[in-house]
Amino acid sequence: MALPWSLLAELVLHAACFVCGVVTAAALTVVQGEFGGRCVLYGTVSYNGTTQSLVLDGSSSPSLCYFVSVVSVCVAIYCFSVTLYWVYLSCVGDEVTRARIWMTASLVVCGVFLFFLLVSGCVLKIGRDHLCNSIIEKASLKSCEEAQNKTWVSPLKRVQFYSGLRNAETSVWVNFFFWIIIVAMVIIQKRQGTELLAAPGDNAGGFPSETEPILRRSGRPQ
Template sequence: LIPWLLLLEMGLYASCFVCGIVTAASLTITQGSFSGLCILYGTVNHNSSSDSLLVQTSSSPSLCYFVSAISVCVAVFCFSISLYWIYTCCLDGGVNRERLWLNVTLVVCGVFLFFLLLTGCVLKRGRDSLCDSVLHAVPNITSCEEAQSRTWISPYTGTQFYTGLYNAGTAVWVNFFFWILIGVLVVIQRGQGSEFRMTAADPLATPSETEPFFPRQARPQ
């Protein structure tokens, strides 16, 4: 049987993959709604005559690209390592985790935690800064989400800008939490032993194949 700690770790990798895709997709769709502008830390202007909204300032597009790239890198890593363990467990017939690779996994975990924390803070502060501008510029609204129903001056279509940024930020923090759990699981596996081996018995093996190559001599009575 596959060790339950490894099964749990593989499940967390799959969850992190989904979170990474959700973050990158949500942010990319939101950025596309504003013709490629990165509205994190942006400001909004309200046109009273047409009762419409216009993006006054925005951040460099590279900021959104950076956040999306981190999420994609995490997703690609999780997808790759999940495929590796599936191949190892199902096709190769065994699992061999050396202490060296457990240490490498811990280092990767630490790197991803740092960048996920960074991107999570960027999304949170950037969204809050944008919402502060929206609440000050747009009359008769009490939340940033209400601005989604307002008309935006073409070519901007901000009907889902808050939802997209909120989903991206939530997925990052969920991803961050899952990587903490992965780190805990790896530490537990290091404590249980530097190596473990799982092999599947061959159902077609005959009794003669399982006997020692050099039979043990019987002791004289």
């Protein structure tokens, strides 16, 4: 039997978050690779008028870019695992529902991811703006995107740094938005009491045991 509509919607959102996480990590890694492993966020640039080329004078610690990439990869791995688990349960055959304790755990995970995605988005936004302001000021360009068509000091040629950073930032904020929707859906499910109640005699307090699976299949009718 298929997953309930609420869990199916979450599955789609988790799959979308997985894609966003992969896009963010890939785009930022490519940009970092184009600059020889240097993290250009919060970087400073100078312009050589003789050769009409841009020079990356200052850059942030590579760990700053690694932090954003690791956050995105962790989100992607979690979403991929959850998606696979739910797809597996939907293929087993029985209807599945989620217990209250796992809804609470999901909210905690969502809160952690929302915090780190917010930090990552701010780092990408402010770091890119700082770099672009330096480029526009030193090279007298109208926009940062024009610097992609300029020559950079060897071994760099024409790097697509602006497009890469913009794609990474956009993916982070889209990911953040999807997680807000997931949080709202879990809260609604919890308030509506869609969790699977324990069978009589299972638990005296009426709450599922902590040893129950995240999603439990309903028993087949006799």
